[in-house]
Amino acid sequence: TRPITLSKLxxxxxxxxxFTCLTCYDxxxxxxxxxxxxxxxxxxxxxxxxxxxxxxxxxxxxDDMCYHTAAVKxxxxxxxxxxxxxxxxxxxxxxxLDNAAxxxxxxxxxxxxxxxxxxxxxxxxxSERGIPVCAHLGLTPQAVHKxxxxxxxxxxxxxxxxxLKESLELVSAGADILLYECIPSELGKSLTETVPVPVIGxxxxxxxxxxxxxxxxxxxxxxxxxxKFVKNFLTNGRTIEDAFTAYVTEVKNGTFPAxxxxxxx
Ligand code: KIV
Ligand code: NA
Numbered sequence: 001t002r003p004i005t006l007s008k009l010x011x012x013x014x015x016x017x018x019f020t021c022l023t024c025y026d027x028x029x030x031x032x033x034x035x036x037x038x039x040x041x042x043x044x045x046x047x048x049x050x051x052x053x054x055x056x057x058x059x060x061x062x063d064d065m066c067y068h069t070a071a072v073k074x075x076x077x078x079x080x081x082x083x084x085x086x087x088x089x090x091x092x093x094x095x096x097l098d099n100a101a102x103x104x105x106x107x108x109x110x111x112x113x114x115x116x117x118x119x120x121x122x123x124x125x126x127s128e129r130g131i132p133v134c135a136h137l138g139l140t141p142q143a144v145h146k147x148x149x150x151x152x153x154x155x156x157x158x159x160x161x162x163x164l165k166e167s168l169e170l171v172s173a174g175a176d177i178l179l180y181e182c183i184p185s186e187l188g189k190s191l192t193e194t195v196p197v198p199v200i201g202x203x204x205x206x207x208x209x210x211x212x213x214x215x216x217x218x219x220x221x222x223x224x225x226x227x228k229f230v231k232n233f234l235t236n237g238r239t240i241e242d243a244f245t246a247y248v249t250e251v252k253n254g255t256f257p258a259x260x261x262x263x264x265x
Contacts, residue, residue: 004039004080006110006132006176012039013198013209020251021082021200021212022244025051025068027075029215029240034077036244040200041076042112042212043069045084045142050216050223057141060086062099066106073107082134082177083108087142093125100131112179114140116166120173127174135175137163138204139182150227152203152263154183160265163187167195179212180204182229184265203229205262211251218247229261 012019020037023044024030033041047068048060062085069083083103090096090113100111110132113119123133138153147153154160160183167178177198180188185205192199192208201208213230216222219240220232233243233250250256 001034001078003078006080009040009080009177009198009210018252018254019198019210020248021210022218022247023047023050023212023214024072025215026071030072030075030079031077032241033244034075034079036241037248038079038244040080040082040210040212041072043072043081043083043108044214045086046214048086050214056144057084058087058144060084062086062089062102065089066102069103069106069108076107080109081107082110082112084112090119090122093122096122097125097129097131100126104131110134110176112136114142116162117169120169123170123173123175127176132176133174134177134179134200135167135170136179136181137167137170138180141181150182152182152184154187155265160184160187164191164194167191171195171197180208182227182263185262186265203227203257203261203263206254206257211257213247219243228263229257231256231258231261 019039021040021042022033022038023042023046025047045057045060048054048057065083065086089099103111112134114136126133154163179200182203188201188204189207199208200210200212202212217226217230219234233246
């Protein structure tokens with residue numbers, strides 16, 4: 001199988017062909033996701049919660065992200081690997097460049113940063129230096145204490161307009177992919193139609209160019225109550241690899257996410 005590249009993902013958006021993403025933190029699950037046809041793998045800082053047992057993503061370090069990126073890279077045949085920059089590893093453009101370089105050398109194909117307009121200078125620098133960037137907007141878990149919990153974002157018109165404005169700023173700064181977490185479906189749809197880059201959603205409705213879920217969530221092994229946007233695919237006597245395949249099938253044919261997994265304004 002040919003490697004999935006950023007150009008391929010852009011082409012899929014142009015063709016209206018949905019692509020898939022799952023989080024992954026090790027080599028063996030990466031291999032199973034490759035077999036199932038998952039195009040993009042996110043080494044998410046959610047590993048702080050699902051692997052390390054932390055109660056948020058804030059304690060995760062750049063070394064943790066490099067370790068898991070290297071493990072995923074060794075297990076990967078052809079998926080596009082995105083890695084989260086952890087909390088406070090990109091507070092200034094130069095700090096971001098140093099840390100993004102570490103992740104790229106560990107095997108990432110793209111780095112993901114949480115935030116809005118304030119990220120413009122950082123994204124411009126990374127982009128100029130040849131590092132592809134995904135910007136994560138909407139519910140940004142590294143800001144959970146400022147947001148006052150894991151809440152749906154962009155519910156009123158002013159908040160929705162701000163997300164659009166910041167998205168366009170980040171795209172002009174060089175962001176290659178946008179990821180929206182927990183926004184109303186209608187907003188997810190209009191953003192996806194408006195921005196020129198591929199859009200990945202989680203709790204952002206069925207109309208984004210791609211979907212992502214945390215692997216543990218979609219295998220039904222969360223600690224605690226799963227979020228509304230989560231669906232357990234490890235059902236009907238499936239193997240883990242079959243569960244990944246079912247997820248790919250349901251995202252591509254538009255069965256997942258269903259209305260019950262989405263938010264209204
Ligand atoms: O860390 C993560 O798993 C993420 C996804 C939920 C988008 O950022
Ligand atoms: Na993350």
